[in-house]
Amino acid sequence: MKAPSGLLPGAKTVPFARGLAAHGDRPAVITADGPVSYRELAVRVDAAARRLGPARRLVLLVAANTVDALVVHLAALAAGHPVLLVPGDHPEAVRSLIDAYDPDVVAHPDGGQWVLDERRHVSAHTLHPDLALLLSTSGSTGSPKLVRLSHENLQANAESIAEYLDIRDTDRAATTLPMHYCYGLSVIHSHLLRGAAVILTGLSVTDTCFWELFRSARGSTFAGVPYTFDLLDRIGFATMELPHLRYVTQAGGRLAPDRVARYAALGRTAGWDLFVMYGQTEATARMAYLPPHLAQTRPEAAGIPVPGGSFRLRPLPEWPGESTGELVYAGPNVMLGYAESPDDLGLGRTVDELHTGDIARRTPDGLYELVGRRSRFAKILGLRIDPQQVEAMLEKRGVTACCTGDDDELAVAVAGGTNPVDPVDPVEVRRLVTAECGLPARAVRVCVLPELPRLATGKPDYPAIRALTRPEPEAPAEAATTASPPAVDLCRLYARILDRDDVTEDSSFVGLGGDSLSYVEMSLNLEDALGHLPDNWHTLPIRDLRQPPARPAPQRRGTRRRTLETSVALRAVAIVLIVGSHIHLFWIKGGAHVLLGVAGYNFARFHLTSADRRERVRNVGRSVARIAVPSMAWLALMLLVTDDYRLTNVLLLTSLLGPNDGFWFIEVLLYTLVAVAALLAVPQLDRAERRFPFALPAALMALGLIGRYDPFGLDARGHVPLVVTVFWLFALGWTAARATTVGQRLFVNAAVLATVPGFFSGEPAREVVVVAGLTLLIWVRRIPSLTAVNRVAGVLAGSSLYIYVTHWQVFPRLEDQFALVATLASLVVGIAYAALATRVMRWRPSLRGRRSPFARYRRVRAE
Structure with missing residues (x-):
């Protein structure tokens, strides 16, 4: 096995990243532009490793689901450079982490090209030999608190996932999640470990082009967070013809048991398996999985530990009983510890086992079930409230909600119903919450929103939810004239022109049944509202149209330069x-x-x-x-x-x-x-x-x-x-x-x-x-x-x-x-x-x- 020529003498590396060439001419990456073989990928990784230089440095990678970004990531892992992955779609997070950690190299796209900004030839930091990867637990906020992961963590987690999923070299996994998110990254790692192919794309599952690429690439698997399955329901996934689909994985939050059972039954009928999984960034992604044959009969369970891992329950006074307590995980994929500043990059292992913060119980059949979350408890008017329990209660009644609390009140953000004939009643929601928690009505505030804000990973964006559930100050009059149209206005526009009452931010023109008769009217209205439309706007979800490029300098009405579709x-x-x-x-x-x-x-x-x-x-x-x-x-x-x-x-x-x-x-x-x-x-x-x-x-x-x-x-x-x-x-x-x-x-x-x-x-x-x-x-x-x-x-x-x-x-x-x-x-x-x-x-x-x-x-x- 030939190692990359950019390998640093004596440096620890990640074996699967170093051994790409061993898989020969098998396809490693498939994009809309065509396939890249393992041999070709190894050559590009080798060249990037040489560019990273002979001295070990901290590499900040502005991550994206592209071949260029993947090559830099693998080159750093193969050569021994620690990588700090940051979300490419959040410039504020990128700037925040550059300021906080002062990386030696910044790899990022620039004008269609991929560049390495070398800020210094020798690292300004003390980098521990075991440090391989730094990830944010939040996914996109730019918080300086990072998870420190080792080379062993990455290799062990990839091997564990590949084992219980039985990943084969014929599998082809689509990147339905961002690369900077530990779940999305684990999909890439585990498949490259086995010589399987990765269908590398940044397209949403709501995009027709995604499924065209998935079918043409003979896709056999994709991953989803709970929100992904909301989108799959909307686009009619249940009746799609996907002849090569072998299994679907779900993690990134709790999927309601009835939906787990429904998707498991759908997979059984269509010939694919559903793997429900549980994990955290601190465990390099995965800690437990539910064997597919139990998904229909035990959909509420988190499952069993992944190969090489183990659980124990730490007793808690507020949760009496031997079979219930805080879930504690141990295994080779447990992080080295946290980093909150550059000084922490020189630390070795400070954590031996992971206290998850989740309350779990072990059932007689050996499965683990999650029943609550310690860290999100709020004490309101002297009462200890678990917002996750409130969310679960509302979910059982068909209400999708996110809850946050402070010392004064519990804020409940509720997603509006898809059927305006039966809208969500905030008064009824508040009644249910007060009955569940024992809080007075004045301590519960309910806000009904068209869609719950979500991070790029699909998880609820709790900071945004807290901001939305606060009383809104009145905007200055001049600001109202310059702000771009809110997403709700675009939803109304789509609803009016297409005569639909099920429009959401994830809807697209073609997904809502738009045709050539309504296309022209819609495009003219959108151009008036946004000032610019991309060529493929009709396939894009509304949320991707919310922030158009800055408008050009004003010109006389009627003379502004535009383009017109042929x-x-x-x-x-x-x-x-x-x-x-x-x-x-x-x-x-x-x-x-x-x-x-x-x-x-x-x-x-x-x-x-x-x-x-x-x-x-x-x-x-x-x-x-x-x-x-x-x-x-x-x-x-x-x-x-x-x-x-x-x-x-x-x-x-x-x-x-x-x-x-x-x-x-x-x-x-x-x-x-x-x-x-x-x-x-x-x-x-x-x-x-x-x-x-x-x-x-x-x-x-x-x-x-x-x-x-x-x-x-x-x-x-x-x-x-x-x-x-x-x-x-x-x-x-x-x-x-x-x-x-x-x-x-x-x-x-x-x-x-x-x-x-x-x-x-x-x-x-x-x-x-x-x-x-x-x-x-x-x-x-x-x-x-x-x-x-x-x-x-x-x-x-x-x-x-x-x-x-x-x-x-x-x-x-x-x-x-x-x-x-x-x-x-x-x-x-x-x-x-x-x-x-x-x-x-x-x-x-x-x-x-x-x-x-x-x-x-x-x-x-x-x-």
Whole structure:
């Protein structure tokens, strides 16, 4: 086994970090950019170890779930440099710990590059030979109190976890937790120890791209804290097709027993195991685990000690009985001790066993159960209160809460219910708490919040909860004009535009069933609210949109530089070309066929999410209704007041029954959406789409070319519905959306160049328009624009469907003498009808007696 050339003479190291090359060409890390083999990783670690120099130094690593950060971390462990891991998403914590510990080297990203800032060549500190890693117990606050971990701690803990999880070299674990968090780091360590692969990503489990990467990388496991399982419930994890999933782990806080049992049963049905685990940073991550076969029958238990570890119960006067006491852990993974200043870095072992602060009991079957927490007890009005017990009591009654206490009162922060029909009643919550604790009502304050604040690890953010449950001082008037919009406002915006009452900070546009009809309106509103939108905003949770980049210096309204999404621009331009060409203001045809490609493109973006198969089909059904209902309503009205239409027009059947009329585009779009929804309703095809997101639409495009070329001469023998002859354009747009590499885009563009020419016999200009529009869609995601242009384009694109439907009844009355006026009038009437239809569609739920979806966002206090 070749050791890194940067190894410090006589220095202690972590064996699994030093022995990466022994696993050869097996994949070590898999990212969205591709795999990195163990051999390649070892070379990069070796190079980084050499850069860290010949003298042992304290390395502060600004951690992130990236290959660069992982390489520096492993290089330090392999060469013998102590590492201080800090959260990369909390600049304040980084600055605080740099100031507190004065590291010799700071490794951090800078402008897309990874840099090592060498502050000195020889350490300014006395570093104990056993010191390998420094971690914060809080995860993100920047507190100077750190856990000192040794090389033996890291190796022993990784070996223990690998043993009881039976990690194999074929396993592939996704990094669902941050690297600076001991649980997330233990996933990386234990898998690298066994030569398994790590799917390295910073994406949330709510992101469609996460599950695409997980499936394509053949992911076999992922880890979650309790909040992760809240998110899994929201995205329909129970019905996901994950053919390679072997086991799921849970730690980082107590998961309610009924949910443990439910997920255990789900895993048993789907063929994977659930490992519920218990640990602390002071034990390098893990102290106990519940064997999977007990998860359904003993879901309340923390389990048994990990291999190499042991428990004892320290008697406590307030907890009489031999089988109950403070849980004390011993094992090779117990920390060296704490550090509160640089002077402590030279200390050796000051702790032999870990007093966890948790109250536990040992059951007759040998399992340990946690029943309370010593360190969080509060003495209020002379009464000793355990906030964790209060949380558990409320949880049994279906209320998610976090409690904190001081000498005067108990503060209870409650997460608002997902159903506004049955909102959380703070008065009832206070009644339950006072009955449980024996406190007077004046000593209990309840605050109902949309979401409980959480750290990056998913654990409750108790300092933030304490701040939120205090009375709020009034903000200065000028501050109100400059502050960025709070997350609750964005939640309201999503709820209003998408007509949903289940919006949370972790919701995303696509996760809520957003489609191309609502996309434009949402993007314009968000851009007004935030001033900037990332390209993938529709897949991001709302919490990631809360703090946009600083706005540029103010410019005159209407001249501010922006960018405009290509699909939106194409929709706006296409509808103007369609209307103008019908009125003969100009003669530039092909817009409708470009729109078919855009429709396929948007279908892939908004409907082919990580949601389960049934939810996908429901979302497509909602889009079909949003197209069909306003169209049929307008045509029905015109049927009553004019002689221009027949019942077949109203029912959108002319494309099927013939002859095709001006509404062919609406009918083709509806038939196509119904057809693809029917296809994806088939479990085998749904799985195929998830596994082969580019190949499946490419195959459908090839199949659609049969209708485009009609090699069997069917059209000459009888009526062939138009959808058969133009479906390939929709499939082409779908394929373009799934093209993620240059080669795939070249393939799609080649298909455009090969199939569009000749489709419009004798109309080369029309073919040029279609080729140009589709090529732009394939290669250019956004185009330079201005605020005023964006607003006009957004209104036109968002109203394009309605303009198409209504313009047939507007322009004939004006086109003979006023072509320009007819064009403008057609656009204005369509925009007005779009506003009316949207308002009616959103007003519809109130007819069923539902409360306003904004009810759940009201912040309620019970004083």
